[in-house]
Amino acid sequence: MSVSVNTPCGEIIGLQCEGYQEFRGIPYAEQPIGVARFKAPEPLLPFDEPFKAERFGDSAPQDKIPLFGINHTSEDCLYLNIWTPASDDKKRPVMVWIHGGGYLTGSGSQLIYNGRSLAMSGDVVVISINYRLGALGFLYLNDLISADHGISANNGLLDQIEALRWVRNNIASFGGDPGDITLFGESAGAMSIATLLACPTAQGLFQRAILQSGGADQVLTRDEATQMARKFLEVTDIDPAHPEKLWQLSPDQIVKAQRQLAKMSFDRGIYNQEVRQTGMTLLPVVEGNILPQTPLSAIKNGDAKHIPLMVGCTRDEWNLFIKMPGAEGLFSQDNVNDIEKLDLIKQMEQSLPGMGERAANLYEKLVQQNKQNGTLADVYSAFESDRMFRIPSLRMAEAQSDHTDSVYMFQFNWDKGGFGACHASDIPFVFGCTEHPAGQFLCGTHEAAAKLSTHVQNCWIAFARSSDPSTDGVGKWQAFDRENPVVMCFDEVCELKTDPFSDSADLWEGVL
Template identity: 75%
Template sequence: MTRSEATDIARRFLEVTDIDPATPEKLWQLSPDQIIKAQRQLTKLSFNRGRYSQEVRQTGMVLLPVVEGNIIPQTPLAAIQSGEAKDIPLMVGCTRDEWNLFLSLPGAEDLFSPTNVNEVEKSDLIDLLEKSVPGIGERAANLYEKMIQTSRQNATLADVYSAFEGDRMFRIPTLRIAEAHSEHTQNIYMFQFNWDKGSLGACHASDIPLVFGCTENPAGQYLCGTDPGAGKLSILVQNCWIAFARSSDPSTDGVGKWHPFEEENRHVMCFDDTTALHSDPFDCAVELWEGVL
């Protein structure tokens, strides 16, 4: 974040915790509960984010690194856009259902808690999305509702919200990195994990057991399920990661030729029961985010 944004967060943090800026040493006296309460208050703030510097609600981590002009001279995206990383091969990606994990955590949106999820009206969803992307909440709700109902049976508005937030917080920012890097080099590869046999589908962190070969431990089975295919997929994934580390090219006999991401050929390797290279699997939603993120 910028220095001015960091200053605003610091000021608001002191206000919420009732600490005078003249006595910052009192921060050491705060309890963990007080710190968490203050952080949750700060998630309601909005700051300019992404390629288009549009105002977007934080909804997440608020104590972030500051672009102060010395150690961090510019944001990572700005550096990539200007070609600072053109000589560095990159692999970037996400999971398909990133936000499913966060909906299940304590303190998640009360609107979609297990006791409320079946009572949610579409108007509630529109109001919630409007807070995240002012001016296009209804358009976003309609688009993601159509996408989710097309792709899965018995979908709920919680699934719609999860898809929207997953794109806002993960998939679209990742796509912007790939787009920016591809303007300067062909050494940019994109992936998406669609393996959804775990308790929360293809949620945030469900890729970790697959990348590190720990699909059989309790955490791995929670995230990836007990299907024996998870172990086989893990080997496939690891071979790609090792190939990339060795040669800057993740192609292997298992997945075939992994073509780089390009503006005209937006290749994305999708890891699932059947792993394959897809062309622009994000195209249904990407137009919504033009001019926003």
């Protein structure tokens, strides 16, 4: 059964389901194809005819990951999806999801991000968006190629901003309140939200934010970004003085070329201490009017003090990356039984120069205290979990709490899935899909998972409604600050704990 909605951009026809309405694959901007490649998104022109929003739009070009279930990709990818209880005059809170995937992979239409449960449980409107990824979204060519070509920086970020503008202008037609927008996202989605907090052009487009497993320090300087772009041009055999071939490369050629950039490194530490970063090298760039300073600096300066935040992570983030089938590196299935502590120290030294041995000793001690039969892989996972996610989340919460008393920290300790409390294990609880195959892959099959999902959803919905995540299920959730660093820990029993980061945080003082 279909449902028709009249919006400022034209008539949109979606799906009438039992208890909710679903609109799939609505374009929010003119598609960035042909000469528009590497340019900022253009606002969507009104539809000449009714638009059928009955199938998801293509995802951005990317490497295929079987677990993600993404089949169709193309540069024609700027789409969003809406789940609403009803397209009526009721002004419901709106929750906009920004997907993760390291700025290289992912889509708003992944099954694990289905917004039906949240929309029905909370009487809210849920939206998920696509945006340009990889080189198409974040390759910084501006200091190498003439401005005559009309290229733009931070196009993936600009896509997100354009999607929020579309939401502001059209969501009232779907029963949502354009003045009551909560962003929520995980991994690169959360990093995107942190970056949007520092974007002047994003001001006023959202009122609060939930950041799951993403810090405010994942950005590049112009010099670093130019180094990445120069490597991309070298790999594709393009002369920056004659860059016409950039518009002739196929999406597959672009994705293949950007893999070479993942082998490069840059320094993401904000102090004198180096913290080397590899893998995620196509990131938002600090430049110009779009992103004039790093997100963490903007937060420290109070530029986002009017935005209530929920910030958190999972306890064992890095387990996903070393235990996933097909994982490569030091702790791959082929190597894991032969690893010695000296190998671990060398690995940590690459990420944290000059501190590898100190870090190895500290995390080995912590693992031995907290886990029977802990392995060197567990030690490395604890280190990387802190380096990439837990400490950056803490730093963002600390910085924001200096300006407002509306900061709430959380940590997912649920570890009954195959990889423990790993990266992305929070997502099924947020979207109410713990009983689906993808949810069970991350969270296991324990009967208490559904109950925890209800608690989590209620907290997210409460925050979207009132900027306070307290609920009857978890009780009063006290705000986080430096003097009272309380964190809501989600597990079979949900409880506030004081400073679960304290055992390792001292290592990162003056580093992250």
